[in-house]
Amino acid sequence: MMSLAKDTVIGFIGSGVMGKSMAANLMEAGFPLNVYTRTKTKADELLEAGAVWKESAADLAAESDVIITIVGYPSDVEEVYFGDNGILAHARSGSFVIDMTTSKPKLAERISKEASKKGIEAMDAPVSGGDIGAKNGTLAIMAGGSETAFHELRPIFDVMGSNIVHQGPAGSGQHTKMSNQIAIASNMIGVCEAITYAEKAGLDPDRVLSSISTGAAGSWSLSNLAPRMIAGDYDPGFYVKHFIKDMKIALESAQEMELLTPGLELSLSLYQRLAESGGEDYGTHALFKMFRA
Amino acid sequence: MMSLAKDTVIGFIGSGVMGKSMAANLMEAGFPLNVYTRTKTKADELLEAGAVWKESAADLAAESDVIITIVGYPSDVEEVYFGDNGILAHARSGSFVIDMTTSKPKLAERISKEASKKGIEAMDAPVSGGDIGAKNGTLAIMAGGSETAFHELRPIFDVMGSNIVHQGPAGSGQHTKMSNQIAIASNMIGVCEAITYAEKAGLDPDRVLSSISTGAAGSWSLSNLAPRMIAGDYDPGFYVKHFIKDMKIALESAQEMELLTPGLELSLSLYQRLAESGGEDYGTHALFKMFRA
Numbered sequence: 001m002m003s004l005a006k007d008t009v010i011g012f013i014g015s016g017v018m019g020k021s022m023a024a025n026l027m028e029a030g031f032p033l034n035v036y037t038r039t040k041t042k043a044d045e046l047l048e049a050g051a052v053w054k055e056s057a058a059d060l061a062a063e064s065d066v067i068i069t070i071v072g073y074p075s076d077v078e079e080v081y082f083g084d085n086g087i088l089a090h091a092r093s094g095s096f097v098i099d100m101t102t103s104k105p106k107l108a109e110r111i112s113k114e115a116s117k118k119g120i121e122a123m124d125a126p127v128s129g130g131d132i133g134a135k136n137g138t139l140a141i142m143a144g145g146s147e148t149a150f151h152e153l154r155p156i157f158d159v160m161g162s163n164i165v166h167q168g169p170a171g172s173g174q175h176t177k178m179s180n181q182i183a184i185a186s187n188m189i190g191v192c193e194a195i196t197y198a199e200k201a202g203l204d205p206d207r208v209l210s211s212i213s214t215g216a217a218g219s220w221s222l223s224n225l226a227p228r229m230i231a232g233d234y235d236p237g238f239y240v241k242h243f244i245k246d247m248k249i250a251l252e253s254a255q256e257m258e259l260l261t262p263g264l265e266l267s268l269s270l271y272q273r274l275a276e277s278g279g280e281d282y283g284t285h286a287l288f289k290m291f292r293a
Numbered sequence: 294m295m296s297l298a299k300d301t302v303i304g305f306i307g308s309g310v311m312g313k314s315m316a317a318n319l320m321e322a323g324f325p326l327n328v329y330t331r332t333k334t335k336a337d338e339l340l341e342a343g344a345v346w347k348e349s350a351a352d353l354a355a356e357s358d359v360i361i362t363i364v365g366y367p368s369d370v371e372e373v374y375f376g377d378n379g380i381l382a383h384a385r386s387g388s389f390v391i392d393m394t395t396s397k398p399k400l401a402e403r404i405s406k407e408a409s410k411k412g413i414e415a416m417d418a419p420v421s422g423g424d425i426g427a428k429n430g431t432l433a434i435m436a437g438g439s440e441t442a443f444h445e446l447r448p449i450f451d452v453m454g455s456n457i458v459h460q461g462p463a464g465s466g467q468h469t470k471m472s473n474q475i476a477i478a479s480n481m482i483g484v485c486e487a488i489t490y491a492e493k494a495g496l497d498p499d500r501v502l503s504s505i506s507t508g509a510a511g512s513w514s515l516s517n518l519a520p521r522m523i524a525g526d527y528d529p530g531f532y533v534k535h536f537i538k539d540m541k542i543a544l545e546s547a548q549e550m551e552l553l554t555p556g557l558e559l560s561l562s563l564y565q566r567l568a569e570s571g572g573e574d575y576g577t578h579a580l581f582k583m584f585r586a
Contacts, residue, residue: 105494128505128508128509128510129508129509130509133508140504140505140507140508142504142505163503163504163507163508165500165503165504167496167497167500167501167504168495168496168497171494172494172495172496175490175491175494175495175496176491176496176501176504176505178490178494179487179488179490179491179494179496179501179505179510180487180504180505180508180509180510181510182483182486182487182490183483183484183486183487183505183510183512183515184483184509184510185483186479186480186482186483186486186556187479187480187483187510187512189479189555189556190475190476190477190478190479190480190483190556191476192556193475193476193479193547193552193553193554193556193557194472194473194475194476195472196552196553197468197471197472197475197543197546197547197550197552197554198468198469198472200547200550200552201398201464201465201468201471201472201546201550202461202465202468203460203461203465203468203469203472204460204461207458207460208460208469208472210456210458211433211435211456211458211460211469211473212421212433212435212469212472212473212476214433214456215421215422215426215433215456215473215513216421216422216423216473216477216513216514216517216531217421217472217473217474217476217477217480217513218512218513219476219480219511219512219513219514219515220508220509220510220511220512221509221512222476222512224509238509250490253490253494254486254490254493257490257493257494259486259489259490259493259584260486260489260583260584261486261490262482262559262563263479263482263483263485263486263556263559264483264486266555266556266559270555290553291552291553
């Protein structure tokens with residue numbers, strides 16, 4: 001197994017808002033970076049900063065020591081790992097793959113299993129902390145995979161995040177992210193109802209926040225998203241359509257475990273109604289529109 | 294209108310966990326204190342510390358400048374204010390009444406209206422912050438009533454709380470507290486589901502908390518109650534039966550305003566099931582039992 005030196009070549013697939021910042025931080029930390037993404041123009045900034053363009057996931061995989069993916073949906077993850085031109089068919093034995101997409105725990109387990117057949121170590125390492133956390137290298141990184149792989153890749157995680165926890169074997173990172181999204185899902189309902197109640201009761205909702213956001217009702221969403229609800233500013237932040245994706249994965253996974261999740265189900269149904277009424281590209285706090293109306 | 298000097302006599306009704314600490318802090322700050330409570334033994338500590346026992350709410354009201362109540366249910370509030378031996382029939386013109394019970398906004402408006410007919414100024418000022426906040430004088434106090442009454446009574450509030458906000462006219466304090474409880478109601482579901490998910494997925498739930506409690510899923514309940522859920526420690530804290538009372542008031546009030554509150558309804562129904570199965574004297578985090586089972 002290679003040792004993780006500064007000349008470790010990282011291959012990065014996915015140049016969304018998050019991926020772009022994460023890749024830029026890795027380059028800034030001194031890692032040589034290969035880049036591939038479906039829409040090449042999205043990689044322009046990284047290429048200008050010195051990243052090397054690869055024509056396919058296959059090429060990138062063949063020429064990188066550590067391959068990081070952060071793409072859109074589980075179907076994208078499947079394609080980029082298992083397709084004919086995909087990572088697992090072309091990555092070298094002894095290399096590492098890290099999927100940082102929020103994706104299915106079962107899929108993470110499958111990638112890990114198939115990877116290990118080829119002498120490749122796989123980790124799932126979804127993140128939270130949004131565009132700002134990605135830019136500042138302060139993401140929470142929830143890692144699943146072997147202890148040794150986690151230890152080996154730690155310097156790479158350290159560049160991208162500040163709260164980095166190894167949660168257990170393959171799939172554990174994704175399961176942890178699902179737990180995170182499940183906690184958010186119901187709380188968003190509570191925040192929306194609390195603010196709508198305050199408004200309808202004729203109170204000044206900002207003043208109400210000054211009473212309730214520091215005590216037992218306090219939450220990140222109440223402090224950070226409620227003021228934007230009140231202001232009617234629904235820009236993302238985190239997209240409604242992506243949160244719906246995450247909640248669907250969480251619900252599927254919960255159902256496989258025969259778990260009772262009425263709050264998650266309620267939240268998903270409200271978000272789906274919001275998306276159907278044209279809100280899928282709003283930020284998640286636009287759920288407020290379903291209550292304020 | 295009297296000026297609020299240190300010889301302002303405070304009458305205190307209600308010696309529950311919260312009331313006892315709040316009254317003790319007022320005495321310690323130098324206010325002469327009259328006390329009445331249905332069960333006299335509950336006032337023993339206060340009497341030993343120098344409080345003066347009154348045989349009825351009527352006696353207490355007649356001999357106090359500022360009358361503070363923090364009792365159990367709205368029916369108790371009604372009785373102590375409107376009964377024949379109640380406060381409003383016996384308090385002096387020019388005195389103040391403050392109901393700090395979490396109670397119905399409409400009832401607060403009614404007390405204010407009836408009080409003003411007798412030259413009495415009423416405020417509703419429910420609190421949050423629990424037994425520890427009451428003991429340390431760091432409660433959040435959500436005040437409704439006139440600006441002048443709030444200003445006049447501020448020195449008294451300052452003894453009991455640290456986050457003291459005048460929310461608006463009579464009833465506004467109760468409405469703010471309802472907004473607070475509504476935010477908590479749905480979030481409790483999310484916290485329970487997130488921790489159950491983590492456990493069922495085979496993760497170490499405490500380790501999951503270290504990943505998720507500082508980011509977008511973070512909340513007071515996740516940081517303070519989830520560890521007690523995981524440990525199976527269901528001691529109150531805040532009683533299930535009292536939270537059910539609060540949610541019922543909130544739901545009634547929301548329905549009067551024709552407000553959509555599916556999260557609150559879901560939470561109330563889950564807590565009612567918990568209470569029916571014998572959990573009404575547990576702490577609110579015992580909702581976890583409904584999911585873990």
